Amino acid sequence: MAKKTRVSIAVVRRLPRYHRYLEELLKKGVKRISSKELSEIMNITASQIRQDLNVYGGFGQQGYGYNTEELYKKLSEIIGIGKTYNMIIIGAGNMGQALANYPNFEKYGFKIIGIFDRNPKMFGLKIRDVEIMDVDKIGEFVRHNRVDIAIICVPSENAQKVADKVVEMGIKAIWNFAPTDIDVPDDVVVENVHLSDSLLSICYRMNEDDLFKKLGKK
Amino acid sequence: MAKKTRVSIAVVRRLPRYHRYLEELLKKGVKRISSKELSEIMNITASQIRQDLNVYGGFGQQGYGYNTEELYKKLSEIIGIGKTYNMIIIGAGNMGQALANYPNFEKYGFKIIGIFDRNPKMFGLKIRDVEIMDVDKIGEFVRHNRVDIAIICVPSENAQKVADKVVEMGIKAIWNFAPTDIDVPDDVVVENVHLSDSLLSICYRMNEDDLFKKLGKK
DNA sequence: TAGATTGTTAATCGATTAACAATC
DNA sequence: TAGATTGTTAATCGATTAACAATC
16 A cells, blocks of 8 residues: 555645645735635635645744745745656656656656666657666666656556566655556555546546436436 | 536546446456455445445445446446547647547547647647647637537646637536646536646655654754 | 734534445 | 345544634
8 A cells, every 4th residue: 555644635635736826926926925815816715725734834924924935935845845856757658758758847856867668669769868768777777876756657557567666676656647556565655647537537527417317317 | 616526526536446447357357246345456445335336326236246347337327438529639749749649548439639739830740640730720620520628738828718718619628737727617627637736746745754753843 | 002814723514434224 | 045245324534614812
């Protein structure tokens, strides 16, 4: 079972969203913001915002609200933004290549330092200066380079095998784009991006009204 | 505010996962499965499985469990798999191209019938037989073709504008890959794939222990 | 100081889990 | 029939919201 968060996952998932909104406010030159104002922008309750933040400390001031810049910095600190994180991509198919090309991540200190694939035709090709290497060389690579996060973009059949390998190499976080669940020890962070599940949830929601009409008729 | 589900979103998000596991079991030739067995494979409680399924009907049989194939079909029906869904991609950057190339979606009846971009250099290029068109021609395209889902892959600055446009054209579902939230009327389904948020949550979880050590010392 | 807004406790709401009678 | 397992009600747990004293 993958690593559990101490703070409820619901709160954790809101942190990047707070961070995103604070960044926006900062860009707009907003110097202070109350939980009430922020709650209206974000479509959540002010109470929830205050509860969430107070898990980590009292960052506000009575009668004033929150200093935008200070809160932004605090959130960055809480999330762990600021350090550099080295990532490798395993599987240089569509998704792997797209992620390798995605510039947004570097902004927060996430750096792709290696890409691996099974297909010999790809060996030596470069994506944004990072070479595609033989997947069998992952072990060697990880021994010589600090790797914080492994991004799995291989077909679902191979996902568990790849996960086992990177866990064995001591990597403590996996971003899993394979459309399957993977098993890891409980000190390893796993974040799934199940695009098919996501799309199927749209599908369901488009059909839900009809579905209940049908169910109701029974 | 985007469309809300009648059934709690927690349940809805589990439906594709059930579907996925049932498909696996079916492939393996498993003819029947009890909620207990399934719960062990999926790492959730048997109670939850029974509760979830019973929202939509009693698909099992006392003393026996569930017929794998029947339950799989029921889940497909509930989710709405089986029909064809036409999708367009707006923004032919990395993510847009990757999604256009992704073969997995067609399996469930999701078809990409148009790709749009702002960059004239891309007009006329094809991805898997689908032409990249001028983003200003979306309106015309949607008038002549049934479009069920719009996939937004433009930079965040343009996301809301694009969303407004596709909503105006009558599209009722948006799959949003732009790293920002979008506002839509409450009959439109929005599913966000915020990759940066997802990555930042990994970041947080890798650092949480250290964070609490620091907080504890205060 | 008076007004505003936090931090925090208490109340509510909803989701998950447990229990068990019904029944195949 | 006896055993197994569902469907469903009740109990528990956890997350969200409300309320308000503290305080800037």
